[in-house]
Amino acid sequence: MKNMNLKKITVHDVAKQAGVSTATVSRVINDNDAVSPELKAHVREVINELGYRPNKAAHHLRSGKVKRVGVLFADIRNPFFTSVLAGIENYLHEAGYALILGNSNEDAKIESMQLQAFLDEGVAGIILSSVTNSGAQYQQVLDAGIPILAIDRIPRNLKVDSISIDNVRAAKQAALHLINLGHEKIAFIGGPEHISTAYLRKKGYLEALEEHPDIKPVIELGDFRQSGGYQATRNILAAHNDISAFLVANNLMTLGALQAFNEKRILIPEQIALVGFDDMPWATSLQPPLTVVAQPTYDMGKIAARLLLDRIKNPDSPIQQVTLETELIIRESCGGLRSA
Amino acid sequence: MKNMNLKKITVHDVAKQAGVSTATVSRVINDNDAVSPELKAHVREVINELGYRPNKAAHHLRSGKVKRVGVLFADIRNPFFTSVLAGIENYLHEAGYALILGNSNEDAKIESMQLQAFLDEGVAGIILSSVTNSGAQYQQVLDAGIPILAIDRIPRNLKVDSISIDNVRAAKQAALHLINLGHEKIAFIGGPEHISTAYLRKKGYLEALEEHPDIKPVIELGDFRQSGGYQATRNILAAHNDISAFLVANNLMTLGALQAFNEKRILIPEQIALVGFDDMPWATSLQPPLTVVAQPTYDMGKIAARLLLDRIKNPDSPIQQVTLETELIIRESCGGLRSA
DNA sequence: TTGTAGGCGTTATCAA
DNA sequence: TTGATAACGCCTACAA
Numbered sequence: 019m020k021n022m023n024l025k026k027i028t029v030h031d032v033a034k035q036a037g038v039s040t041a042t043v044s045r046v047i048n049d050n051d052a053v054s055p056e057l058k059a060h061v062r063e064v065i066n067e068l069g070y071r072p073n074k075a076a077h078h079l080r081s082g083k084v085k086r087v088g089v090l091f092a093d094i095r096n097p098f099f100t101s102v103l104a105g106i107e108n109y110l111h112e113a114g115y116a117l118i119l120g121n122s123n124e125d126a127k128i129e130s131m132q133l134q135a136f137l138d139e140g141v142a143g144i145i146l147s148s149v150t151n152s153g154a155q156y157q158q159v160l161d162a163g164i165p166i167l168a169i170d171r172i173p174r175n176l177k178v179d180s181i182s183i184d185n186v187r188a189a190k191q192a193a194l195h196l197i198n199l200g201h202e203k204i205a206f207i208g209g210p211e212h213i214s215t216a217y218l219r220k221k222g223y224l225e226a227l228e229e230h231p232d233i234k235p236v237i238e239l240g241d242f243r244q245s246g247g248y249q250a251t252r253n254i255l256a257a258h259n260d261i262s263a264f265l266v267a268n269n270l271m272t273l274g275a276l277q278a279f280n281e282k283r284i285l286i287p288e289q290i291a292l293v294g295f296d297d298m299p300w301a302t303s304l305q306p307p308l309t310v311v312a313q314p315t316y317d318m319g320k321i322a323a324r325l326l327l328d329r330i331k332n333p334d335s336p337i338q339q340v341t342l343e344t345e346l347i348i349r350e351s352c353g354g355l356r357s358a
Numbered sequence: 359m360k361n362m363n364l365k366k367i368t369v370h371d372v373a374k375q376a377g378v379s380t381a382t383v384s385r386v387i388n389d390n391d392a393v394s395p396e397l398k399a400h401v402r403e404v405i406n407e408l409g410y411r412p413n414k415a416a417h418h419l420r421s422g423k424v425k426r427v428g429v430l431f432a433d434i435r436n437p438f439f440t441s442v443l444a445g446i447e448n449y450l451h452e453a454g455y456a457l458i459l460g461n462s463n464e465d466a467k468i469e470s471m472q473l474q475a476f477l478d479e480g481v482a483g484i485i486l487s488s489v490t491n492s493g494a495q496y497q498q499v500l501d502a503g504i505p506i507l508a509i510d511r512i513p514r515n516l517k518v519d520s521i522s523i524d525n526v527r528a529a530k531q532a533a534l535h536l537i538n539l540g541h542e543k544i545a546f547i548g549g550p551e552h553i554s555t556a557y558l559r560k561k562g563y564l565e566a567l568e569e570h571p572d573i574k575p576v577i578e579l580g581d582f583r584q585s586g587g588y589q590a591t592r593n594i595l596a597a598h599n600d601i602s603a604f605l606v607a608n609n610l611m612t613l614g615a616l617q618a619f620n621e622k623r624i625l626i627p628e629q630i631a632l633v634g635f636d637d638m639p640w641a642t643s644l645q646p647p648l649t650v651v652a653q654p655t656y657d658m659g660k661i662a663a664r665l666l667l668d669r670i671k672n673p674d675s676p677i678q679q680v681t682l683e684t685e686l687i688i689r690e691s692c693g694g695l696r697s698a
Numbered sequence: 699t700t701g702t703a704g705g706c707g708t709t710a711t712c713a714a
Numbered sequence: 715t716t717g718a719t720a721a722c723g724c725c726t727a728c729a730a
Binding site for chain 2: 071072073074075076078079086089094095096097099100101103104107108111116117118119120121132135137138139140244270273274276277280298299300302303304305307
C-alpha cells in the first residue's frame with residue numbers, strides 16, 4: 019500500500035536531478051574518463067541523495083563485464099571444502115565479486131552441466147576442483163574466453179593456472195615419518211586413482227617405500243568418504259595381522275579408519291600408529307590427538323581467488339602453477355609424546 | 359586465431375535461420391503461449407542446430423525475472439553449514455536456480471553489505487541465518503519485494519518463512535537424559551545470547567532443571583567456536599570440582615570441550631558424561647562415540663530451498679514456520695553402553 | 699497463430 | 715569536457 023516510492027531509480031533520474039546527461043552519470047559511476055572534479059562531486063551527491071544503485075544486469079548486457087565467479091567443487095560435503103571456500107569467499111567479497119557455488123558431486127555429467135550453467139549465468143572466471151583427470155571437456159569454457167583456475171585436483175593436459183599442494187612430497191614425508199619411527203608394516207588407504215590427489219599421494223607412499231626395500235606396500239583404495247575409509251580399514255585388518263601403522267590419504271577416510279579401530283578396540287597409538295591428511299577441527303579433540311599432514315586450506319582458497327582475478331584482469335600473462343607447502347603436524351597418534 | 363565462430367548467437371540468428379520472427383523464437387524458448395506444435399518443433403531444432411543459449415542478463419533486464427538465490431550464513435566455516443548448504447545447493451540446482459553464497463562472519467555490518475550485494479546482483483530470494491536477533495534491518499530487502507527465508511537462527515519480530523529445530527525441546531531432552539542417568543551436577547556450555555539458537559538451548563536446559571529443583575544450573579557462555587568451548591570448559595572445571603556431566607550447545611564447542619578434557623586426562627564417560635549438539639562426521643569416530651542431539655542438516659537445507667522457491671512462485675501465500683524434529687542419538691559418551 | 703516494434707538500464711560512439 | 719543517440723539481447727503489447 020505504502021510502497022509508492024519503490025520504482026527503480028535509474029541513470030535518467032540521476033541525470034535529470036543533477037542537470038547532466040546520462041552519459042556523464044555513467045562516467046561518474048565508472049569513475050572513468052575525465053569528468054571535471056566539481057561535476058563528478060555533484061553527481062555523486064545526487065547519487066547518494068537519491069540512493070541510486072546501478073543495475074548490474076543492464077551493465078552486464080551492455081558492457082559484457084561481470085563481477086561474478088563460479089566455484090565448482092567435486093564434493094561440497096567434505097569439510098576440507100568448507101575451509102577453502104571460506105578463503106575464496108573472503109577474497110571475492112572484498113574484491114566486490116559475487117560467488118556462484120556449484121557441486122559436481124564427483125559426477126562428470128553434473129560437472130559439465132554446472133559449467134554450462136556458469137556460462138549461461140555469466141561468470142568472469144571459474145574455480146574448479148575437477149572430477150576427471152583429463153582436461154578435454156573444459157576446452158569449450160576456455161574457448162568462450164572464461165578462465166579456469168584448477169584447485170586441489172589438477173587435471174593433466176589442461177593449460178590453466180592451478181593451485182595445489184605437493185601431494186607426492188606430503189605423502190612421502192608422512193610415510194617416512196612412520197618408517198623412521200621403526201614401523202615395518204605400513205598400510206596405505208588411498209582414493210580413486212582418477213583423482214589426481216589420490217594418485218599422487220599413493221605415489222608418495224610408494225616412493226618412501228622404495229627407499230626401504232624391506233618394507234612391502236599394503237594398499238587399499240577407498241572412495242575418499244568416511245564409509246570408504248571404514249571399509250578399507252576393515253579389509254586391511256582382515257587380510258593382515260601384522261600391520262603396525264596406517265597412512266590415510268584423506269580426512270573423511272581417516273574418520274572411517276578411526277571408527278573401525280574403535281569397534282575392534284584397537285588402541286592408538288599403542289597397537290597401531292596413525293597419520294591422517296588435513297588438519298581438521300577435530301584433530302586436536304581426538305584421543306590421542308591426531309598426527310596429520312596439514313594443508314593451508316583457507317589460504318589456498320584466498321590465493322586461488324587472487325590468482326583467478328589476476329588472470330581475469332590480465333588474460334595473456336603467463337600461466338601459473340602454485341604449489342603450497344604442507345606441514346606434518348606431529349601429535350600423539352604415532353606414539354612417543356604420550357609419556358612426556 | 360581459430361575462434362571465428364564464437365560470436366554470440368541470438369534470437370535474431372535463430373529467427374532468421376528458422377524463417378520466423380524473434381517473437382516466435384522467444385515464445386518457444388519460454389515454452390509460452392500457443393505456438394503451433396510443428397513450428398515449435400522446428401524452432402527447437404534450429405536452436406539445437408545453432409547451439410543457441412539465451413542471454414540471461416538480457417532476459418533479466420527485460421523481464422525482471424531471475425533464477426538466482428542468495429544464501430547468507432553467519433559462519434561459513436562451521437561444518438554444520440556445509441551440510442545444510444549441500445542440501446540447499448542440491449535443490450536449487452535441480453530447480454535450475456543459481457546459488458550466490460555470502461558469509462556474514464557473525465558481523466552485522468558485513469551482513470547488511472552482503473544483503474545489499476544480493477540486491478544489486480539481483481536475486482529472486484534469500485536464505486539467511488541472521489547475525490542479530492531483531493528483524494528491523496531486513497525490512498528494506500522485504501520492501502524491495504525479495505522474500506527472505508530464515509534458517510536455523512530466527513530473528514524475533516520478523517514476519518518471514520522460517521525453518522529451524524525446536525531448540526528448547528532438543529536441549530531439554532538432552533538435559534533430562536543426563537538427569538535420568540542420575541547426574542546431579544550438570545554444566546551447560548551455551549553460546550552468545552543474541553543468537554536465537556543459543557538463547558533457546560539455554561532455555562531448554564533451564565526448563566529441564568526447573569523440574570528438578572535440587573539440581574542447580576552451572577552455565578558458561580562461549581562463542582560457538584572451538585576455542586570458546588575449550589575456554590568455557592576450563593573455566594567450569596576450575597570453578598567446580600563436582601561436575602559429573604556436560605551439555606554443550608554446539609558442535610565446535612563440543613570439540614573444544616573434548617580438547618580440554620583430554621588435556622586434563624579426564625575420562626569420558628567414566629569421570630564426566632558428555633552430550634553434544636549436531637551429529638557431525640566425527641561423532642562416531644571419537645572414543646567413546648559421542649551422544650548428540652542430531653539435527654537433520656541436509657534435509658533442512660533442501661526444505662529451506664523448497665520453501666523459498668514456493669514463496670517466490672507464490673508471494674501471497676500464508677507465512678510458514680517449519681520446525682524439524684531432532685533426535686537424541688545415544689552412543690557411549692554418557693556411559694552405559696560400554697559394558698555391553 | 700504469428701509478426702512488428704518499442705523499451706528494459708546501461709554504456710560506447712560520435713559529435714559538439 | 716559534455717551530450718545526444720544507438721545499440722546490448724530479450725520480451726511483450728499490439729496489430730495483423
